Amino acid sequence: MPQTASQSLADYFCSLTISSLTPDNIAVAKTLTGDYLGVALGGSKTDSGKIAARFAEEMGGSQEATLIGQSGRASAVHAAFANAIASHSIELDDIDVLALFHFSPPVVSAALATAEKVGATGAETVTAVFAGCEMMERASRATNNSLRNRGFHTTPTCGVFGATVAAGILLKLKPEKMVSALGMAGAQASGLMEMYGPSMQKRFNPGPTARNGLTAAIMASMGFTGTNLIFEGERGFCKAFSDDAAVGELTRDLGKPYELLLEYKPYSCARPIHNAIDCALDIRGQMKEPLSQVKSIAMRRHPDWAHYHLNATPKTYHEAQVSLPYSVAIALLEGGALPPQYQNSKLNDPDIRRLSDLVKVTPDASLPRGVSCHMTLETAGGATYTSQIDYPRGSVQNPMTRADMDKKTHMLGDDVIGEAGVKRMLELVAGMDDLPKLSVLMESVSRPKVRELA
The missing domain is CATH 3.30.1330.120 (2-methylcitrate dehydratase PrpD)
Structure with a gap:
């Protein structure tokens, strides 16, 4: 029997290492991670970011991962949840070229929290970030624009598959377990465009997505099984979320070098x-x-x-x-x-x-x-x-310079971890693929605890 889409995707993504990536792929993953950390630092100051971090801390559990811009830690699933919300709280997160979704809140949040949980290297994390973004974009290409026009929010609905792949790679899932993880990801795909208004609703959407992707990968690692027909099944993701699905886009040119085009925001709005x-x-x-x-x-x-x-x-x-x-x-x-x-x-x-x-x-x-x-x-x-x-500032055709990107990160992060702290973080991101432990980078974005005076 021919492989299902999730089986083909699992075989491919589970075989990836950093040597599978092109220099451009590695550069994209590092630039995205640096922008994400700066935006999450800025978002950590908002009410929505603070509430999400407080929730993560109060849920208890092992203190496995950093709450960006905060002094506390949380379990990996709750850190992924809170950090995803913080990074989406100021409307300065990255975007795909069609302006349909944001890569980093679901994917990078899940990847960094998982990397801390398992003690992953920087190279492993770079691979996971890139792979998660590729998976997310493939899911979007298979279902949009119909998915968006039907009222679903692409960032969470497609992002859960990217978060799952990123986490699954770092958990070193075998292909059969990655298939199960993708099945469970689809069971949790959700997110509505009914989010525009005076509330914090839009900020919330990527939080469950990052958490759910990591949860799916962990459950699969423990032996929980999921369907291998989550994408093309009669009641699967593509048919449920799109009136004009193109299942073939999930695996088109799978295994060939993948060009991932991301755009970055100079303005704090949609x-x-x-x-x-x-x-x-x-x-x-x-x-x-x-x-x-x-x-x-x-x-x-x-x-x-x-x-x-x-x-x-x-x-x-x-x-x-x-x-x-x-x-x-x-x-x-x-x-x-x-x-x-x-x-x-x-x-x-x-x-x-x-x-x-x-x-x-x-x-x-x-x-x-x-x-x-x-x-x-x-x-x-x-x-x-x-x-x-036609091509706004920050687009692939009209990009922000490296100096622009660094200025943006300092603007957002200096009053959280200090100018020197942001500079250190950017240096660590630049050498991320050589870090023996990704946790060193995450330590740089944790706000120092204030000692109480006796």
Whole structure:
């Protein structure tokens, strides 16, 4: 009988070592890990990050893994849960090129927690991170855009398979046990797009995903068995989550060098909004009149995203980070879109509200990419300014420099572990594939405990 998709995937991923990866693969895994740690440090300061860490500590169990940006530790499954939430709490985590999902909250969270649990090397962890991301992207290609359009959130629904593969590699699962782990991962695939609003809902989604992937791998290592038809079965993942599944995408060119393209965020909001922010910043640089003279702001978006992120009156900064009108307004007014711009104290600012209300979005299928935006701003004096952005800053075609990436990490982490601490962390990431123990890296992102005075 021919192999099922999960059997083929398990055979492939269980055979991987760092020597299987290209230099570009290794560089991608290390860059992703460094960005993830900086973003998780920033996220550790948020209410959602703090609550998740508190939950992890209060659940008890062996103190196997670091809670990033905190002084405590937790069991690996709970550390993966809390760190995934922290890393998704400030909307600065990495993104795939189609802006459908975030790799690192589920995959890197599971990989780093597992690496600490088992005493893995840096090279083993690099391999697990890359493999987990490849698995996650394959699951997305097999099910999107239908999965997203049906209301499922790609990061958790596809991310659980990536988290499982990453953890399974570090637990040294044999192929038959990896198959079972993937089956149990599918049983836990979940996550809804009903997450935009004033609550912390969106922050939560990758937490269970990282935890569930690690749980599936641990259960499989103990002998718990799972189905080998989780992907293509009659009631399997692909048919349950997609109206237009392409099961063959799961294993297409499996075993050939895999090019993993990731994009990184310079702005603290949903990635499909970044094109609009770049348009606003471009026009801001062109304008000669004061912003008080703005009469209209017309934003054309590709139909893939034209009906998302339209709330012009966010009630919390969580909502503002998924609001295109607010983001355009704040970029025009302040020339930035980072955590200082997404604050509850700004939400009722009359100038921001006025500009937000002027933003009108219409679909335009002629735009070349799913995230493309074309902005036209008109002033009371009759001036018209236009900008079209197809590849936003941080994209593969318009990348952030190494200096940009390091500046971002210092901005997020310096007030958590200190400037010297962030510098040390970045140095360890750069040499991650040579670390005899990955735990050395994780020690660098733990906040020192404050000694109580006698």
